[in-house]
Amino acid sequence: MDKWECPCGYVYDPEEGDMDNGIEPGTAWEDLPESWVCPLCGAEQEYFEKVE
Amino acid sequence: MFRPVKIAEGIYSVGCRDWDIRDFHGYSTYEGTSYNAFLVQGEKNILIDTVKSGFGEEMLANIGRIMDPKKIDAVISNHTEMDHSGTIPLVMHKIGEDKPLYCSKMGAKNLKSHYKKDYNYQVVESGETRTLGNRTFTFLETRMLHWPDSMFTYMPDEKILFSSDAFGQHYAGDKLFDDEIGEEIMPHARKYYANILLHFSPRVQALLADVAKMNLDIRMICPDHGIIWRKDPAKIISAYDQWSRQEPAKKALVIFDSMWESTAKMARAITSGIESEAVHVRLMNTRKWHRSDIMTEVLDAGALAVGSPTLNNGIFPVVADVMTYIKGLRPQNKIAAAFGSYGWSGEAVKILNKEFEEMKWDMVSDGVKVLYVPDASDLARCFDLGVTLAKTLKEKLSE
Numbered sequence: 447m448d449k450w451e452c453p454c455g456y457v458y459d460p461e462e463g464d465m466d467n468g469i470e471p472g473t474a475w476e477d478l479p480e481s482w483v484c485p486l487c488g489a490e491q492e493y494f495e496k497v498e
Numbered sequence: 499m500f501r502p503v504k505i506a507e508g509i510y511s512v513g514c515r516d517w518d519i520r521d522f523h524g525y526s527t528y529e530g531t532s533y534n535a536f537l538v539q540g541e542k543n544i545l546i547d548t549v550k551s552g553f554g555e556e557m558l559a560n561i562g563r564i565m566d567p568k569k570i571d572a573v574i575s576n577h578t579e580m581d582h583s584g585t586i587p588l589v590m591h592k593i594g595e596d597k598p599l600y601c602s603k604m605g606a607k608n609l610k611s612h613y614k615k616d617y618n619y620q621v622v623e624s625g626e627t628r629t630l631g632n633r634t635f636t637f638l639e640t641r642m643l644h645w646p647d648s649m650f651t652y653m654p655d656e657k658i659l660f661s662s663d664a665f666g667q668h669y670a671g672d673k674l675f676d677d678e679i680g681e682e683i684m685p686h687a688r689k690y691y692a693n694i695l696l697h698f699s700p701r702v703q704a705l706l707a708d709v710a711k712m713n714l715d716i717r718m719i720c721p722d723h724g725i726i727w728r729k730d731p732a733k734i735i736s737a738y739d740q741w742s743r744q745e746p747a748k749k750a751l752v753i754f755d756s757m758w759e760s761t762a763k764m765a766r767a768i769t770s771g772i773e774s775e776a777v778h779v780r781l782m783n784t785r786k787w788h789r790s791d792i793m794t795e796v797l798d799a800g801a802l803a804v805g806s807p808t809l810n811n812g813i814f815p816v817v818a819d820v821m822t823y824i825k826g827l828r829p830q831n832k833i834a835a836a837f838g839s840y841g842w843s844g845e846a847v848k849i850l851n852k853e854f855e856e857m858k859w860d861m862v863s864d865g866v867k868v869l870y871v872p873d874a875s876d877l878a879r880c881f882d883l884g885v886t887l888a889k890t891l892k893e894k895l896s897e
């Protein structure tokens with residue numbers, strides 16, 4: 447599963463999810479709820495870039 | 499104090515005071531500010547952070563009273579914002595552009611975006627320790643406190659923490675240490691927290707927990723603005739702990755603006771209602787108070803009433819300014835109510851309610867709307883709204 451990086455440097459790793467914000471480990475980027483924003487800086491998903 | 503000021507053996511504060519600045523990127527600075535930079539002398543001479551552009555020569559002159567600035571061997575950049583990195587180009591030019599520039603991964607990226615230079619970036623990891631000459635530095639990433647590049651530099655032998663913007667205060671004066679200034683500095687530190695760090699409160703909590711776990715012995719905290727905490731660094735750490743928990747106080751704010759005094763009358767009636775319940779209250783007209791001063795009061799206010807007349811189907815622009823600003827700083831644990839006078843369409847209260855909802859503030863009612871000029875019964879409804887706000891707050895605090 448792909449990782450996605452926020453312009454602030456935070457990397458969303460599907461294997462870890464984001465438990466602090468109710469995202470279970472194993473949640474793919476595509477399956478994140480629309481309301482999920484960067485837990486560090488608050489940027490919306492459209493600002494993220496796929497980590498190649 | 500005359501610069502440079504020795505803060506420990508071979509370590510000096512070499513930064514500059516900006517006595518005149520009154521508007522720091524939209525933050526009111528009635529007592530100016532300072533851009534602190536620190537020189538660590540040793541087998542290698544290290545400069546920690548620099549000053550805002552325009553103050554470079556003064557900083558170099560401060561350094562020049564101790565040693566030739568050309569003898570600086572490396573620079574540590576804790577934060578890319580231009581009040582601290584603005585004279586990195588001047589310093590690098592002076593000491594040689596091949597000299598190492600230590601920063602976080604995001605620091606290297608952001609310094610490039612600011613100065614378009616490929617300096618000799620030495621990217622340090624969080625928790626990494628580097629020995630430079632006879633001095634040791636440990637770096638601690640503090641991402642989004644308050645920029646992606648932010649980090650702390652800690653000197654384990656001297657037990658000094660260089661904390662970048664965190665623990666800072668916009669203050670320019672002849673005093674440089676907490677023991678010299680005393681309690682007078684706390685309102686500045688509080689205002690800094692409310693306006694710069696509040697929205698990152700969960701990260702502040704996490705950072706304080708990390709620092710506690712690391713068992714860092716901190717004898718002195720040197721922020722990049724204002725005074726140095728040397729007598730009691732635990733005081734500002736525990737203040738940050740308290741502010742970042744965002745516990746509401748028994749205090750209310752009535753924030754409003756008004757074109758023809760109708761919303762103002764409502765605001766005063768609400769204020770009286772709050773006072774009648776013995777809850778501390780402040781009435782703040784958005785054209786009389788700077789947004790950053792309102793924000794400082796929002797920090798611990800448990801209840802807020804926000805009022806605006808309807809103007810061109812919207813809220814009054816200055817109220818919108820203040821609300822946009824408050825919203826960005828994400829204050830939590832508030833109870834709220836909207837109010838306003840209107841003439842025909844009357845959208846203002848609805849718009850304010852929507853703002854509260856988006857901020858997850860608890861509304862005590864749908865708010866109070868009054869057609870044109872309030873009469874005695876309208877003002878009684880406003881008074882009651884104040885009472886309800888105050889009572890709801892007191893109940894919440896007693897839970």
Ligand SMILES: Cc1cc2nc3c(=O)[nH]c(=O)nc-3n(C[C@H](O)[C@H](O)[C@H](O)COP(=O)(O)O)c2cc1C
Nearest residue numbers: 453487488489522523579580644645693694695826
């Ligand atoms: C207090 C503060 C908060 C900021 N918040 C954000 C932010 O949330 N998102 C962002 O992309 N940039 C943010 N920035 C970065 C600025 O947008 C950036 O420094 C920009 O280059 C400033 O442009 P200017 O020189 O026209 O003021 C922030 C800057 C400051 C000083």
Ligand SMILES: [Fe+2]
Nearest residue numbers: 577579644663
């Ligand atoms: Fe900053």
Ligand SMILES: [Fe+2]
Nearest residue numbers: 579581663722
């Ligand atoms: Fe700063």
